[in-house]
Amino acid sequence: MNDRINRPVKAACLACRRGGPRRGPRQSAVESSPLPPQAAAIIHAPQSTPSLPDESTLTPVDSNLWSSATPFSSLGRNQDSNRPVKDVWSPPHQDSQGELQGPVLRVYTSEEEIQIAYYHFVHPCLPLLPPPPGSSLPQDNPHVFQPSHGLAGTVELSCLPYRPTSSLSLALSAILALIPPPHDRNQSEPCSVWLRRSYAQLFAQAALRMAEKEIEDFTGGWANSDGLVEGRDFHPQLPTQLHPILALTVLSVYDLCQCGNKSRMRMRANQAITTAMDYSLHQLDENATEAQRRAWWTAVIVMYHSSANNDSSPIISISDPRITTPYPKFDIQVKVSEPWSLLLKAQDAILSVCAVMRPLTAKSQNGSLALDLRERACRLDRHILSLAADCDHCELELGAAENDQVENLAALSIWKTACAMTHTARVKLHRYRAFSDIPIFLEKHCDLTFLKLDTFPSQTASLPAQPDLDSIFPFTQTESSIISLKSSLAISRALAGLPHSGLLPLRTAEMDEPRDSNAAGYTGSLPFFKCAAMQASYVLYMLVHRLRAALSSKRLSVCYPLLNHPEPVTEAQDAKRLIEELRNGAHSMIVCMKRDLIFEGIGGMIRDLDAAYFSLFPN
Template sequence: MVLQNPQQQEPVSQRKTPVPTVARRKFAKPPVKVACLACRASRTRCDGKETCSSCASKGRKCSYLPSKRGGPRKKKVVLPAPTTSAQQNVSWSPVLVPASRFDESAGMFNQIDPLSMPGAGLRHLDFPHDVQSMFEDLFVPVDGVQSHAHIEPPPAAVPKQSMVRVYGSEQDILNAYYDFIHPYFPILPPRATPPYADRPLDRVGCSPDSLSEEPSLVYQPCSPLSLAISAILALVRHPNETDPSSPNAVLLRRSYAQKFARLAVAGIEADGELLDSSTDPSQALMNEKPSINRAPFHPRTPVELESILALLVLCVYEYAQRGNLLKMRYRAGQALVMAMNMSLHALGEEHDEFAEARRRAWWMTYYCVLQGSIASATSPTIIINDPRFVTPYPRFASDPEGWSILVQAQQVLVSATQFTIDLNKCFKSRSNVQYVCERMQQLDAWASSVMAQANTPPNVQRSVYCEDPTEALTAHSMRTISRIKLSSAHIKTHRFRAFSDIPLFIKKHCDLTAANSDCMEPDNSSKDIKQNDINRLSCSCHNIEQPSRAPSGEHSGSPSSSSSSSCSGSLTSQYSFFGTGFPFSSQHSAKVCLRAALIISRMFQSLPFPRPTCHAVKDGINGQAVRPESHLDPGTLDPLTQLPRTMPSFACCAMQSSYAMLMLFYKTRVAKQLSPDSENENNNASSDRLVEELQHGLERVLAAMKNYSMAFEALDGMRDEIEGAFQTAFPQP
């Protein structure tokens, strides 16, 4: 490697001298390995100094965040005395010492707060700063010290050829769809043919030297839908891949998935142009419909629906893999226009062989349109109860009400998201208080009603489960996802009332923007305000597991209805215009958030793992055969051999759950440490049990996010956000 020549390392080691002693070949001045945060945000060149020249000239704070993409880091400079900026760099460490006197509580909560932001933690693979990362790895430190070496293989090791999951026929892709995608995203009707063993192609991959080249396909799928499905399947590790987490394997999967996605978009456009060009303008009002001369991907799904279904798959791909919320909504909007042009929203009670496919195509389009609004925290682009939407729901044989519950759960969640938007507007305008409070009560009742339906077992005969195991498994997943969404809606509805005693939560209230920023204290005093209010965190969550003694006062919202009202301090004046309008006390809302967060964590754990039918191949990690055991028992699988779940369009619910559990943990810890020594031991034991349950809940959510991020790179950020906050709250010995 040319950079390892000692004669060419001297310019790198002498980069801080005013005049270089050795002429550089490629760059007049090499780019620094890590730029400061301010220069990254403004996309300006950074000189890499402790306080860079750009920040020094503009008088702004200069701080550095280690890159999560790996590679060499900025060499530490030993200073004669510690400075403020040097101490700030230490705070980025994912493992922090727990605060015993709460002197570091502001930073502690700043780490939790971003978990609830819309799109929190998503990695944006399309963001231009990835270009800088290409140059970071070109300059190796002279001392050879590197951190996070898991991104870069050892120099002495010979990289092995990586493999990618691709298939050799449309039928094999369809069979893999039912193994990996259908249980979480049922856009197609049930299987039309019996399942068989998963058959990804072997010997497909490329060497590390050719990663920058366009991937070559042994077989190119014919349909836009099979291409979009292939983009998702390519992100799942190949069964014979020996090192799926290596940089070569990750980049290989990314390049193949992106090529399949681009081909899918091109196929959608080609189908659209074909339909448009085959229509004679003079015969446009005739009932004849042009057709696409291609064999259907699924025998019970019309070919003209394949472009719509491909857009739905790409909608999730843009969110979970590329981290692009704008494209996610755009793909869903395209699918909506195409579906309504085909009148899929106004179907009757037909019972032909294509009826189920059309119904699933419409309601999954409706689902994805609302999901785009939920993920981006924006108002929905459609009326959720539009009277024109009369198409009957699809049907699971093992759960006739499953689709209805899923759609209702999505409607509740998008309405709860709209509630947070309205609440933010209410803070800014100091108006519509009565509407917001009434809406809060309506949403709570609506979410509770649908949750009761979701918790009611389906009334069907047990023999139905044996007729189509894949559909029964999918019906179970839809119930599980519905509970996740309904619990997330409960958190969105109650979190302000539960946690509004923390100033930073008001400034960044989950989906909300900076709430009532005009009334916030000046920046130089915000630290003191946080410190004073953190010392009173026990107000709204003290004895959180004990029910309220006065049922009538629990919903009164009066100043005496909860202990939080007597200790809200100076912050109460910021939202005192609500008066006594809140229909729930802060203690009640905290209990709702606690129950909802724990339900989300348990439901994520109960989601099935992909188990390719009759699949038994040598696992590349430990050489053991993977047996087709129960889909629903995560304990039977080693975390290293688990295949990743797919289609995590509802990953933001994990962030909501983590946020609530972390806030409740710190409130409980403060309440316990501030309680008198003579406090009843039973209350202390109850607090210990609550903390233990919160820890287990966070571990379940973190395990789910780690599983998703095995395939979807954009979720790496979510995983790291939760893991960093978890390790801060529960440092490992």
């Protein structure tokens, strides 16, 4: 099967059909290397890279969609219906010198370049590989590909200057292709988005085919455990037997972040786990290499996350006695494995919450509840609280050496994600009791209910009556509200502290080079844990509504448990102070989400978060 996607030329936008770079008098310094006719322009990207603007091609929310029966009846009404969301965070004016015109694509011309890009953009979020080889990490140096007029509307790997040689490098290229090239001024234009999306999908399809072939080739096991086949050595410590497992893990993340396809994410994650188990990666001892440990446990992390997203049981539990492979260790100042165990325990707690809450939320369908729900919920809450304390007490001694920075960010990322997931588990346990799952979003996100406009407001009739909840749940509505408040703000802080590629320091020689004032580089991450932001934002928005309703009705005493030492004389100011804290937490999560706008799978989340935020805080 040819690695190509045919598109009618007439379907491409004008910039795609025209092809070739536009060059003004100020851009003569940017030269492209000579290529055969009808090939493309390959431009070496400038070393200084501008920040990715916090914008997208998302369509505005229609204010007419919001019903007056919802707590957020004015959701979206305060937005200009002709003003897209991206205009709210318009990027600063940039000098046109060195900027690229027309649709362009980030490309790399060797396995080594892809590996370096992996450590800049993927490793800080998901450490699949051992630490980078060598004493220092080279700077990311992408090339820029621009289709010629003759190739407009056709997407083929043969058009690119280099085709990755393994399933892993192909899968990573699918992620990297989504990142706009440096100085791409048209990165949010439909044609640019289409070009990146099309090549990313092509890389993903090729990676899947290559992974299947590699699995067939490696059925002989670990006979050649060094596994470095000529032409496919991606990392000196990485056996090629691990390539398809890691590729399937990357494709699982790609399917969620870019495609928003939770079912396919789970399918790829389960493929990675079953392949790893076929290779006995789960039954290794203390002699297991760091590459083997990370291949197994990152696959488990993604598999657990896919199970939580699909509200299904994982194909293997972390408590399964067959698993003997030790956790990986971050080799910074001291070898640290604690963040890995914290994240896995947090994910396991989320799945436990799903199992406990499923009978309660399904009452209207089956009419039965678990008899031991009260005891199970109490026990699970205590367990999650213990995990939260462990996260707070986890102190990472980060290394100072230049090459330690990559591992520092990876360790910090796993730790912060563990904190966010732990508090997400607690929110999921208490959210239903605190707010009865009243819907506020237009689209379906995670396990949150959404507004079904054709049946609203009758859809709220299926919610259990308050006396029923009092008799079957071990916490009162007030207690669950307070717990949800604390955990949601903790999630906001954890997500704000997540590291990203923009935190990687420049080497001394690079710091001395002149840089554009806006050249901070792409600072996004892999948004595969962003359901935590949706859970926390839901709680914060609902509490803002509750506080404002109490303020307007002059019945603030009902909200006293949420306030800090309230008094009748100062209760209004106490409530407004809490509303401001809730606003800051919600805004922080929106900013965190918008850093990752290049991934189209979170577009619906951002649309709903923006609509809710501007409804509550129009100014």
